Amino acid sequence: MATFASGLPxxxxxxxxxxxxxxxLLMLLVPAVWWASHRRGRPAVPWGAFALVMAPFLxxxxxxxxxxxxxxxxxxxxxxxxxxxxxxGGLGLLxxxxxxxxxxRVLLVTGLGAVLAIAWELAEWWTFxxxxxxxxxxxxxxxxxxxxxxxGALLAGAVLARRTVPLNPGAGAPGGPSGSRRGR
Numbered sequence: 266m267a268t269f270a271s272g273l274p275x276x277x278x279x280x281x282x283x284x285x286x287x288x289x290l291l292m293l294l295v296p297a298v299w300w301a302s303h304r305r306g307r308p309a310v311p312w313g314a315f316a317l318v319m320a321p322f323l324x325x326x327x328x329x330x331x332x333x334x335x336x337x338x339x340x341x342x343x344x345x346x347x348x349x350x351x352x353x354g355g356l357g358l359l360x361x362x363x364x365x366x367x368x369x370r371v372l373l374v375t376g377l378g379a380v381l382a383i384a385w386e387l388a389e390w391w392t393f394x395x396x397x398x399x400x401x402x403x404x405x406x407x408x409x410x411x412x413x414x415x416x417g418a419l420l421a422g423a424v425l426a427r428r429t430v431p432l433n434p435g436a437g438a439p440g441g442p443s444g445s446r447r448g449r
Contacts, residue, residue: 287388288326292319299359317355321348345382345410349417353378357425371422378418382411 295318299311324344327333333340357374364370386407 284326288322292322295356295359311359314355314358317351317358319355321352324348324351341406342409342413345413346417346420349378349382349414350421351417352381352421353418354421354425357421361425367426370426371419374422374425375415375419378421379411379415382414382418385414386411 296315299315321344325348328340328344334344353374356377357370360373361370364373390407
């Protein structure tokens with residue numbers, strides 16, 4: 266949309282050229298890594314996890330296309346919380362079944378979300394904030410976005426910790442090395 270309607274104000278200063286390249290690559294990165302690491306055997310494809318990873322990119326582009334970032338005051342904050350919950354929920358679904366400890370699952374997903382929030386904010390700064398009109402409010406906005414992203418990741422980690430069961434608990438754990446799927 267931004268390519269065909271580049272004169273629309275909601276796309277100005279938002280690095281849409283970079284987004285048109287980066288978003289599809291980022292959306293396909295997780296399925297590509299999963300496929301490369303699961304070529305042996307025929308495990309079930311985790312379509313739900315992939316959908317959760319891809320949804321935030323669609324939500325972001327939709328929000329910009331509909332000019333929600335500039336017309337709805339809370340949209341940016343809600344997106345950082347919700348999109349990080351979705352993204353980290355999807356990534357967590359791909360990882361936490363290998364982690365037998367509930368609290369480690371929460372920390373793993375939350376920590377990953379915090380690192381990704383920092384990386385995202387650095388990318389935003391590099392692509393459009395450092396030379397744009399938002400430089401004056403960037404510090405406060407960046408801190409808030411990182412905090413909301415981390416809280417969204419914490420929510421995803423807490424939900425996954427309660428909902429997922431390790432596929433192969435280690436020896437001595439309930440279920441033992443037999444791979445029982447009964448939870449704790």
